[in-house]
Amino acid sequence: MHDFNLAVDRFAYRPAGIGYSKVVPDPIEDSISAFAENLSQPKIMINALLQGDLEGFGWSLARFLMNSTIGGFGLSDPASEFGVPVVDKDFGQTLHVWGVGEGAYLELPFYGPSTERDTVGIMVDIWLNPFSFIGNNTLGDATLYSNVGELLSDRGRYSDTIDAILYESADSYAQARLIYLQNRRFELGTSGDPDAFDPYADPYDDPYADPYAGATADPYYDPYSDPYEDPYALQ
Template identity: 50%
Template sequence: MSAMRAIPALIVCAVLAACSVPGPGEAPDGIWDPNEAGNRKTHEFNRKLDKRVLRGSGNGYTRTVPEGVRKSVSNFADTTSLPQTVVNQILQGRPGPATRNTLRFAVNATLGFGGIADVASNMGMPKDESDFGETLHVWGVPEGAYVELPFLGPSTERDTAGRVVDLVTDPLSYVLPVGARRTATAARIVAKVGERGEFSGTVDSLLYDSADSYAQLRLIYLQNRRFELDGTEGAAGDYIDPEEIDTEGF
């Protein structure tokens, strides 16, 4: 257990040392992508994976599974992610949101029948997510270069490290039996597949109708992520609503 506790600290140290920062004039448009050639290859892999697997699975899921069942799966996935959110909000020095999400977890895990119903939102405790990438941002770690990850998609050096830390600091992974952990993981995966089906038109337009899907996905991810982090990293413009994207001529 002590070794597991040391992993996040080692990763943070590696991030602090490894997150690249553009020199003067190297990223005038706010996009630092020194590994674009490799990222584009990963993007093509992800695009083929989406076309062959995810698009059909997402559309099939939304067509065949009743909306109420899909909502229950999403609620359960959200409930199981709340302890991780609370950990990050504590690390960010945000006791108010951490307390609210602790109560949200308690309410939905009990009154919400194990998390399949979102009772807490109706009681004034809406969904509020956080991750270790945001924690690193609060701690002053630079964004680093843009990265596209296999299977996972757009990220940055900082957020990539955050994903790894989140994997080893999830409180539920230390208290739930193996079967329950697998159920929680499966619910999160299925919820993501459902999101792919729900926003199928927008995603298809972005990935398959735009002239340069890589560049557009990179722009949308960076601007939205910076907006989520309060726009403090020089985002050019504000939040982009994926539903309002016009890919014609891009």
């Protein structure tokens, strides 16, 4: 799957993202990204409530109301100018708050790095955002197109960093996996958790299994011998 995603990026996402950033003027590019971010606020508010984060819900609601009115339907971001913080919530984070483990690392087609928990979160978030399936097709289409524009903008703006990970590292799969898990755990506040999974570990391995189980015993091993004794010393 990683090789497939690399091919998709090389021949589609990368040239489209770089071309988008070069052709679309920066003010328009910023407006499209701001519009997409504003349309994601209902989903963020719902997840904040599901997590019991009333403060986060309030900030997200304030951003949505302010940017939807004086911000011209979200085409600009006056909320940030007034010091309203950005709140980022998703259902994968909600599952974490509810005590669901991250599960195995996955790489999704066309999407990229994820985990079992975050994959469920991605699917649920589609349904948590009313603009994704609202009866008014205009809003649904606007949500889709603005999200695509935001993704292309990010791919173009961060092209050097993404290219270094995907095309210049010795093992792009391991590098992408490590960066994704580290960043995600930092977002969730579990980066310093000693019980967090090793990014390179198999999540289905038994941590309590005897690593020497099944090994053949050395018939010449003396359990009472001195390990520091010089075997060449005179007797």
